Amino acid sequence: MHDETMASGVYLPEIGSADERSAAHTRQLQFNGNAGDYFRIWIVNVALSLVTLGIYSAWATVRTRRYMYSNTTLAGTPFEYLARPLPILKGRLLTAAIFGAYALGGQFFKPAQALAGLIIAAFMPWMIVKSLMFRARYSSWRGLRFYFTDDFMGAYKWYLGVYFLMGIPFIVMTISAMAGHPIFGGLLALVGFAGLYPWIKGNQQQWMAENHHFGGKTFSFDGDMGRYYAIYGLMLLVAIVWMIPTGGLASTLFPFFKEQMASRPKVPPIGFILGIYACMVPFYLGVWTFIHTRMTNMLYNQSQLGTYRFRSTLAYWPMLAIYLTNGLAVLCTIGLAMPWARIRLARYRAAHLEIIGDGDLNDFVRDALAHGEIGATATEMDSLLGIDIGL
């Protein structure tokens, strides 16, 4: 759901976009972490987590996240990660239990697994809200915490309800196919799908941005749905272009595999499976990076907090290069390059996010919502509901 690596593990609220004509004061985010320090922190904490059979992992998470947050600074002040380890540990245990029930349930009683899947799907929007609330609540800057509204209705609408709409094109396709026009139905479904999907994604961003608050102000979002159609339209082009290397690779490898398959049809050799992966990787990475980069830019560039706007200028090729080299480095070092990979991604991301506005960033004030002046309820939320679910 809420991809942690997206913001380098740093939770940055959905803030806004560039106003090209004004020469307003811009402030860039800075990331000061370095791979050597982070590697030692990470490796020591992973080792301790393993030795303590996972109990320490909650403390480890807090330490590693604090490193990433506090090394991200805006106007000279670092962000802070304030979560306590115990709620995280509880969340982990709950996740492990759900995981286990799902894995075992299927072995003893198949319908139980389907049921568990349905229940998880039904609770997914609820969990999205809870985990966004948790992240916001424990992210702070200059002593003020972020806050995410508990808008469950909105979450069910945009993360569950709208997916039922996606069913309509498929129903149309089925009806049309039964009526003897399968191609016409397929086209109609495709049009319906293409019309709905960018709209859903755009509204999800809008919902996410508008429910965040900081310093007595609410993030606003001028969601222009047309831009999302443009992104997904371009994505189709990018996908087609990436088909060329993927297709080329596949057709070079194909005769070789065909020979192998002919000699022993029952068991596909492991090389065949790896070969298919190798063919898919450039395509998948190329398309995913495009969407991810453009959507992140869109999220920030359309958001606004008070008089401040944001400018995210992530570019496609540098991001693709980072993801590709990160992925290769992590694979080749069996994971040891992970800290290095995270640090360089965080550095690139911070360098391409600016906050624009004439103010001096001193005009945010504490509000009752974000600071848990609801007393006991807030504490209870930590222990019971405010768990950081890592699904």
Added chain:
Amino acid sequence: MIPAVYFDGRSTRATPVSVWREDAELHWQTADRQRAWHAPLAAFEPSARVIGLPYTLRLHDGAHLQIDHDLLPDDWFPRHHRLERVVDWLERRWPAALAGIAVIVVSMGCLFEFGVPWAADRIATHIPAGLERTMGTQSLTAMEGRLLLPTTLTTTQQAHYQALFRRFVRGVPDLPVVNLRFYKAPAIGANAFAMPGGTVVFTDELAKALPDDEAFIAVIAHELGHQAHHHMLRQVLRGSGVFIVAGMLMGDVTSLGGITAGVPMFLVNAHYTRGFEADADSYAFDALARQGIDPVAFVHAMQALEREHPELKDVEKDMRYVSSHPMTAERIAQADRASQAFRARQPVAQHP
């Protein structure tokens, strides 16, 4: 006097200040001395030490002082975060990081070699037999009609094998209730396998491929080994354990997901299966020898299987470490050794 930044917790205004300690109190004031504050040391909640990060000394009303990493005197908060102090000490040292790698390798090894199997086997002993049977029935139902089709063996053949099966089972001590079922399985080919809860599935293809009754019994003996030690249930529990542990590790260690999580899980599970297969083999050799059957029958069964699955030979070459079964050649060698031991114990008179 230590430079610091003061945040009042009510706004995002940053106020540069100087901090100093007077006995059990901290004082801080702006450079122009226009504004000054103080609070007892005990009222502060300091953040734990992490390389390079500034300290935040938090007060109950949400205000905090931010002090650069190297500037906070050690004796201000000597009693806070004792555990994290040790962790921080380790995090600053490259030798500790290298030791960390070794610890990770060793503990992952121990976890998957001993930890998960031990925990899964403990749980397995508490699973009621009824549940184990349900599990078997369910898997069998799922396979019937698709992978497993009604047998084409004649009733006479079936009766013959069932009689052999019952006679052999009677001679094996400490067995749970077991039964034998035949299926035609063109998709699986010559094979036999044990289901949780006592059912042994035997394919028509294998029954036809085996050279004699003793080879049939050898295969049965191997499957009874699985039944006697509840291998299937234990495998399921271990697999789930690996799934959970790997899932939790991935959540924390990497976010690469699929590939990195899938491969080790696959390897670990295959490793467990191989252990169980070897276990069932040696159980079979003992059971055969106890009833006066030369374990060489097992060699004949293996050879028949090899003839039926020529493609496996190639697979074994490039899947040496991945295959779920110990290599056929190894198993045959083991069976030969068992057979020699068996013959050595027999009175010479029986071998003219």
